[in-house]
Amino acid sequence: MIGSDLLGIEHLERSDIERILDTADHMREIGEREVKKVPTLRGRTVVNLFFEASTRTRASFEIAGKRLSADVVNFSPQGSSMGKSESILDTARTLDAMDPDAVVVRHSTAGVPKRIADVLAAPVINAGDGAHEHPTQALLDMYTVRQQKGRIDGLTVTIVGDIVHSRVARSNIQGFLKMGAEVRVAAPPPMIPAAVETLGVKAFTVLREALDGADVVMALRIQNERLMGSYFPSVREYSATFGIDRAKLHYAKDDAIVMHPGPVNRGVELSHDLTDDRPSVILDQVRNGVAIRMAVLYLFAGRPRSGPDDGGKL
Amino acid sequence: MARVLIRGGRLLDPSTGRDEPGDLLAHDGAIEAVGQGLDARGAEVVDAEGAWIAPGFVDLHTHLREPGQEYKEDIASGGRSAVAGGFTAVACMANTQPVNDDPAMTDFILDRAAHDSPARVYPVAAATRGQQGEVMTEMSALVAAGAVAFSDDGRTIMDAGVMRRVLQYSTLVHVPVISHCEDRHLVGAGVVNEGPISTRLGLPGNPAIAETLHVIRDIELASLTGAHLHVAHVSTADAVDAIRHARERGVSVTAEVTPHHLTLTDEEALGYDTSTKVAPPLRSAADRQACRAGLADGTLDAIATDHAPHAQHEKDQEFTLAPPGMIGFETAAAAVLDLVRQDELTPLELVRRLSTNPARILRRPGGSLGIGEPADVTVLDPDRRWIYDPAKGWSKSRNSPWAGRELQGRVVATLVGGRLVYHVDRGVLVP
Numbered sequence: 001m002i003g004s005d006l007l008g009i010e011h012l013e014r015s016d017i018e019r020i021l022d023t024a025d026h027m028r029e030i031g032e033r034e035v036k037k038v039p040t041l042r043g044r045t046v047v048n049l050f051f052e053a054s055t056r057t058r059a060s061f062e063i064a065g066k067r068l069s070a071d072v073v074n075f076s077p078q079g080s081s082m083g084k085s086e087s088i089l090d091t092a093r094t095l096d097a098m099d100p101d102a103v104v105v106r107h108s109t110a111g112v113p114k115r116i117a118d119v120l121a122a123p124v125i126n127a128g129d130g131a132h133e134h135p136t137q138a139l140l141d142m143y144t145v146r147q148q149k150g151r152i153d154g155l156t157v158t159i160v161g162d163i164v165h166s167r168v169a170r171s172n173i174q175g176f177l178k179m180g181a182e183v184r185v186a187a188p189p190p191m192i193p194a195a196v197e198t199l200g201v202k203a204f205t206v207l208r209e210a211l212d213g214a215d216v217v218m219a220l221r222i223q224n225e226r227l228m229g230s231y232f233p234s235v236r237e238y239s240a241t242f243g244i245d246r247a248k249l250h251y252a253k254d255d256a257i258v259m260h261p262g263p264v265n266r267g268v269e270l271s272h273d274l275t276d277d278r279p280s281v282i283l284d285q286v287r288n289g290v291a292i293r294m295a296v297l298y299l300f301a302g303r304p305r306s307g308p309d310d311g312g313k314l
Numbered sequence: 315m316a317r318v319l320i321r322g323g324r325l326l327d328p329s330t331g332r333d334e335p336g337d338l339l340a341h342d343g344a345i346e347a348v349g350q351g352l353d354a355r356g357a358e359v360v361d362a363e364g365a366w367i368a369p370g371f372v373d374l375h376t377h378l379r380e381p382g383q384e385y386k387e388d389i390a391s392g393g394r395s396a397v398a399g400g401f402t403a404v405a406c407m408a409n410t411q412p413v414n415d416d417p418a419m420t421d422f423i424l425d426r427a428a429h430d431s432p433a434r435v436y437p438v439a440a441a442t443r444g445q446q447g448e449v450m451t452e453m454s455a456l457v458a459a460g461a462v463a464f465s466d467d468g469r470t471i472m473d474a475g476v477m478r479r480v481l482q483y484s485t486l487v488h489v490p491v492i493s494h495c496e497d498r499h500l501v502g503a504g505v506v507n508e509g510p511i512s513t514r515l516g517l518p519g520n521p522a523i524a525e526t527l528h529v530i531r532d533i534e535l536a537s538l539t540g541a542h543l544h545v546a547h548v549s550t551a552d553a554v555d556a557i558r559h560a561r562e563r564g565v566s567v568t569a570e571v572t573p574h575h576l577t578l579t580d581e582e583a584l585g586y587d588t589s590t591k592v593a594p595p596l597r598s599a600a601d602r603q604a605c606r607a608g609l610a611d612g613t614l615d616a617i618a619t620d621h622a623p624h625a626q627h628e629k630d631q632e633f634t635l636a637p638p639g640m641i642g643f644e645t646a647a648a649a650v651l652d653l654v655r656q657d658e659l660t661p662l663e664l665v666r667r668l669s670t671n672p673a674r675i676l677r678r679p680g681g682s683l684g685i686g687e688p689a690d691v692t693v694l695d696p697d698r699r700w701i702y703d704p705a706k707g708w709s710k711s712r713n714s715p716w717a718g719r720e721l722q723g724r725v726v727a728t729l730v731g732g733r734l735v736y737h738v739d740r741g742v743l744v745p
Contacts, residue, residue, distance in 0.1 A: 010514075087630040109632035110516035111586030130634075132516030170516055194519055198510040 323362030370402025370690030382411025393431025
């Protein structure tokens, strides 16, 4: 059974994931109507608490909330730094006093949504925390794969790129494993996390081997500025060895699809033509993201409200 | 001065190997008699039934935060917390504001301690000015002022050339150089032990090699210079091995380990509780076991708390921003008693590592129940169960991973210089 917060895929059962994906099927249909709005969350307040800048994810949550008639408020505190601004927990307590029905949290540090959930009465939805988890991204990725392939069970999913810094990778690894897929990761050695096999994946440093027989190829964004020189020598070398183009895609199955959480560094982790054309499904991912977030808001923020305040969880 | 009789306990004196039931009589600041059926007339009596009577615990590694960060702790509150944990003497690190790199600052700390602290305070002076790792401090003057050791602690001296000269020069004053062994470049942004847990948490990993490599470097420099190197808070299995091998070939190296590295692992961080963030980080179960084995076989000489108070608002930050460290005086004995309960150490050998060995490392009195020795005595009930609430403790700070947990083993009474300074039922009694 789904808990009160969505902090990560780690805490979900396979049946929870299936329920969210099934709910998203209904939500997708709403987005295809002429009037893309239902009254489901009317009178409910959803706060987008984004400590880290994000255009795409925030817009996706905002559109999802509005299609369900929730009042969506965007709240973007300045990044916390020692002694200069209020602590994340003070921010959470302040927000709690305003009685939101759900709080969507994005932060550059792993664990912040969990710490906030510990003090907040309202459900907390993790919209990405550091290199920890990005559960709605993994849910929309699983949804997209199920849509394209008709199943997840038994597929081979290869995630390529900056695994060590990627919350998308961590959530997808756990999600696809729970749904019965085989998951592989491939990256230059410094980008493979310590003891990654304890997550249940096989790690590869040779792309050809990682892609052999893959049904799904997921490229991750490389953060050039921060990583170059310490995790890989140059964009040119990365692109030549781990960038996905049509030639390298031949190692995968003939009907393999290509995914990317966006935004894409064109010509780095994905070639131009693959970014735009099949078999890449990048825009399907974005489209499905709204449906997934509607499903998540419905399931987590749409519950009957609890009784009089009992003093909270402080 | 008053007479204090500690009656009916288990006398544990590692300096002589004594382990037998009996009483201890303190008079005029010194131990006057030890044995059975001592005369209680005119003495304040402390009942020690079921408890150990041990030489006072000596903590090689603490942060008392005064001067400069009195909102976290000061010498008065830290000294109270120390005696409540059975520590009769504590060595305080130099990372105050300003840094203790000058005899006047050492004077100030000792003066403050004499007035405010029920525990003895042994200042550790900085090894380099401002702990900047560049210019060595005036070691002779600092030792004359009362410094017991030199250390830049968490500001590890990364320049091996500077460390070599610091060690060389320290042989002039015959005090240990304490090294917080972590290679800053290998630590990088790491905040939890690198391994399955850091990968699962998505937090930057601090690899064991960062400590191990630096321990090996400093051992070689100690071997080269003949200086006394003391390795602070050992946490990795490979560092324990390196120290063991160094001792076998006669290098002058001693080492300490903390209660948290002896009893907790990196899994404590799974809830992102910043009170579990510490440097070096809590390690794997295998590292923990190696530390316990190293303590048992004598490779690691002493248990030191690394008592490191931080204010709640500082620990309320993101895991990466929260300062590392945990308070440790009042939970130390209960935590390390686990090694006795698991038959890894005898009571006598545990007391040796809490008292006799750290006193010897600092070349201070203590660690003995011999007649005429200073009456620094800890009475510890090894079985007493209690629930630890830092808010009811004596430190100003509450950053403890043991908060809210049931502990087994509690200090009943503490004597410093023959005075009863703490009793579990009466609290801290002086000054």
